[in-house]
Amino acid sequence: MIKIARKNLVWWAVTLAVAFLLVQVSCDLYLPTITSDLIDKGIAKNDTAYIWQQGIKMMLVSVIGLVAAGGNVYFASTQAMKVGQKLRSQMFSKVVNFASREFTDFGDASLITRTTNDIVQIQNVMVTILRMMLQSPIMLIAAGVLAFNREARLTKVFLISLPILAICVIVIMYFAVPLFKSIQKKTDRINLVFREGLTGVRVIRAFNQDQFEQDRFDGANQDYTKTAMKAYTLVSFMFPVMTLILSGTNIGIIWLGGHLIADMQMQVGNLVAFMTYATQILMSFMMLSMVFVFVPRASASAARINEVLTRPSSVSDVPVEQQQQFDATQPASLTFKDVAFKYRGAEKNALTAVNFAAHAGQTVAIIGGTGSGKSTLVNLIPRLFNHDQGEILVNGRSIDQVAQHDLHDLISITQQKAVLFKGTIRSNLQYGYEQATDEVMWRALEIAQAKTFVEESGGLDAVVEQNGGNFSGGQRQRLAIARTIIKPASIYVFDDSFSALDFKTDAQLRLALKQDQQVQQAVTVIVAQRVSTVADADLILVLEDGQVVGQGTHQELKATNATYRQIIESQIQEGDGAHA
Numbered sequence: 001m002i003k004i005a006r007k008n009l010v011w012w013a014v015t016l017a018v019a020f021l022l023v024q025v026s027c028d029l030y031l032p033t034i035t036s037d038l039i040d041k042g043i044a045k046n047d048t049a050y051i052w053q054q055g056i057k058m059m060l061v062s063v064i065g066l067v068a069a070g071g072n073v074y075f076a077s078t079q080a081m082k083v084g085q086k087l088r089s090q091m092f093s094k095v096v097n098f099a100s101r102e103f104t105d106f107g108d109a110s111l112i113t114r115t116t117n118d119i120v121q122i123q124n125v126m127v128t129i130l131r132m133m134l135q136s137p138i139m140l141i142a143a144g145v146l147a148f149n150r151e152a153r154l155t156k157v158f159l160i161s162l163p164i165l166a167i168c169v170i171v172i173m174y175f176a177v178p179l180f181k182s183i184q185k186k187t188d189r190i191n192l193v194f195r196e197g198l199t200g201v202r203v204i205r206a207f208n209q210d211q212f213e214q215d216r217f218d219g220a221n222q223d224y225t226k227t228a229m230k231a232y233t234l235v236s237f238m239f240p241v242m243t244l245i246l247s248g249t250n251i252g253i254i255w256l257g258g259h260l261i262a263d264m265q266m267q268v269g270n271l272v273a274f275m276t277y278a279t280q281i282l283m284s285f286m287m288l289s290m291v292f293v294f295v296p297r298a299s300a301s302a303a304r305i306n307e308v309l310t311r312p313s314s315v316s317d318v319p320v321e322q323q324q325q326f327d328a329t330q331p332a333s334l335t336f337k338d339v340a341f342k343y344r345g346a347e348k349n350a351l352t353a354v355n356f357a358a359h360a361g362q363t364v365a366i367i368g369g370t371g372s373g374k375s376t377l378v379n380l381i382p383r384l385f386n387h388d389q390g391e392i393l394v395n396g397r398s399i400d401q402v403a404q405h406d407l408h409d410l411i412s413i414t415q416q417k418a419v420l421f422k423g424t425i426r427s428n429l430q431y432g433y434e435q436a437t438d439e440v441m442w443r444a445l446e447i448a449q450a451k452t453f454v455e456e457s458g459g460l461d462a463v464v465e466q467n468g469g470n471f472s473g474g475q476r477q478r479l480a481i482a483r484t485i486i487k488p489a490s491i492y493v494f495d496d497s498f499s500a501l502d503f504k505t506d507a508q509l510r511l512a513l514k515q516d517q518q519v520q521q522a523v524t525v526i527v528a529q530r531v532s533t534v535a536d537a538d539l540i541l542v543l544e545d546g547q548v549v550g551q552g553t554h555q556e557l558k559a560t561n562a563t564y565r566q567i568i569e570s571q572i573q574e575g576d577g578a579h580a
């Protein structure tokens with residue numbers, strides 16, 4: 001919490017909030033003195049002029065107190081909101097730079113809860129701190145001293161009421177604070193189930209699992225509600241307890257004060273002032289204890305936010321002074337030297353001893369069964385993960401030795417699952433290359449065999465809904481391919497991107513791709529399951545269980561490689577191999 005406050009609060013605004021607060025507290029403390037004088041010197045002596053004078057004074061002090069309270073609330077709230085804004089922005093920029101490992105560790109749902117709910121907790125507690133946490137101790141001490149000065153004999157009432165209040169507050173806090181902490185985790189769970197329900201809604205319906213998912217969500221929801229209800233019920237006891245103790249204290253003060261007044265040892269004004277101070281003391285005490293309920297809860301949120309903000313990305317750049325630059329005159333090339341990679345926690349390597357080299361204008365195709373390591377291999381090129389052994393070179397530079405930003409500039413990739421953003425076809429196509437002209441975009445759409453349906457949808461300005469929801473899977477994939485082609489790059493990667501295309505379109509696309517000037521100067525990496533897609537590649541890698549069990553051209557592999565032949569045979573049986 002302190003770390004977040006120190007980093008994000010603007011100190012002049014905080015100083016103003018505190019200054020306003022001090023003025024407000026001084027006014028609140030001065031009012032009982034005026035009341036006391038008004039009663040003892042004005043009302044008791046029937047001095048109308050004095051009553052008017054004190055009345056106006058009272059009004060002035062109240063107005064000043066009110067303005068000061070407004071000033072304090074304004075600066076406290078704007079500061080808290082700005083802290084929230086800065087934290088959200090810091091979280092976003094941190095998370096977009098995370099590697100896959102960090103996403104797995106935190107989980108998407110938790111990252112969303114941390115960026116929303118946890119930051120709201122911090123915001124709320126910042127306001128509380130800038131108001132109550134400072135106001136309460138000052139008020140408590142000052143009202144205590146003033147009450148003691150006014151009538152020391154009445155302060156013995158506090159010897160009973162304050163310890164009772166303290167015990168009640170401690171008991172309530174003891175049970176409430178852990179509950180507040182666990183509310184955060186339960187919010188994570190609700191978000192997780194809700195997110196899964198949303199993203200998997202079609203599968204849920206297709207498998208008639210609506211009720212199962214509803215029950216799962218209700219379970220998480222109920223769990224959260226029960227905990228929240230327990231926590232807030234406990235806190236709600238504070239107010240009746242407080243009222244009871246306050247009333248008891250006032251009865252004690254009136255009883256003791258009544259005797260003193262009867263014995264002519266005290267004036268009525270003093271008693272009224274003392275009672276106001278007593279209320280201020282007890283209220284401040286309670287406010288302070290509320291702070292102790294909210295601060296631990298916000299501290300738990302702060303710890304969860306700091307955990308994200310301080311987490312180094314598992315894929316990081318070498319120090320700037322050691323970084324190498326790409327040589328723009330070097331032709332495109334991609335080399336894997338004895339590369340191995342293992343997912344954290346996995347028993348065996350996802351890739352072992354991968355060796356190949358490709359040069360500008362060449363196409364490398366990777367084929368293999370499900371789970372053989374094809375996507376893992378291509379994801380190592382832009383460093384979505386760090387390879388554990390060996391070396392990967394792009395345009396002659398080891399990818400570990402260059403800045404990731406420079407590396408990503410040279411790579412254009414279509415992921416296995418085509419991702420589109422809400423906007424227009426134009427905004428999606430220009431995502432990787434802002435300067436792309438309409439002509440360039442139409443050319444890319446033509447290569448990606450997407451021109452016809454884009455024209456029918458209303459052209460480049462046609463709307464793309466969230467996740468490209470208003471396009472079919474195949475159309476999304478073609479748009480993603482077009483986006484990849486538009487970006488000038490040294491390495492083009494298509495991870496199983498042609499699988500949703502029919503044979504004819506697949507062949508047309510690859511032919512058009514081969515004829516594209518930009519692509520001709522680059523290395524193209526195609527991941528595919530179909531032999532027909534890889535057959536005309538310059539180099540085919542056959543992957544099995546993370547190992548390259550064969551590499552060469554289609555004809556070479558067909559003649560010498562048993563695994564490749566098996567793949568062809570299995571596809572002939574399915575009717576696909578006819579195209580090989």
Ligand SMILES: Nc1ncnc2c1ncn2[C@@H]1O[C@H](COP(=O)(O)OP(=O)(O)OP(=O)(O)O)[C@@H](O)[C@H]1O
Nearest residue numbers: 343344346350368369370371372373374375376377
């Ligand atoms: N994030 C991950 N954590 C742990 N293991 C993983 C992870 N991603 C993939 N794997 C494992 O690594 C192996 C290779 O996966 P990969 O996704 O590279 O296969 P693939 O050949 O692309 O499969 P497919 O054709 O089905 O897309 C698989 O055994 C898979 O279970």
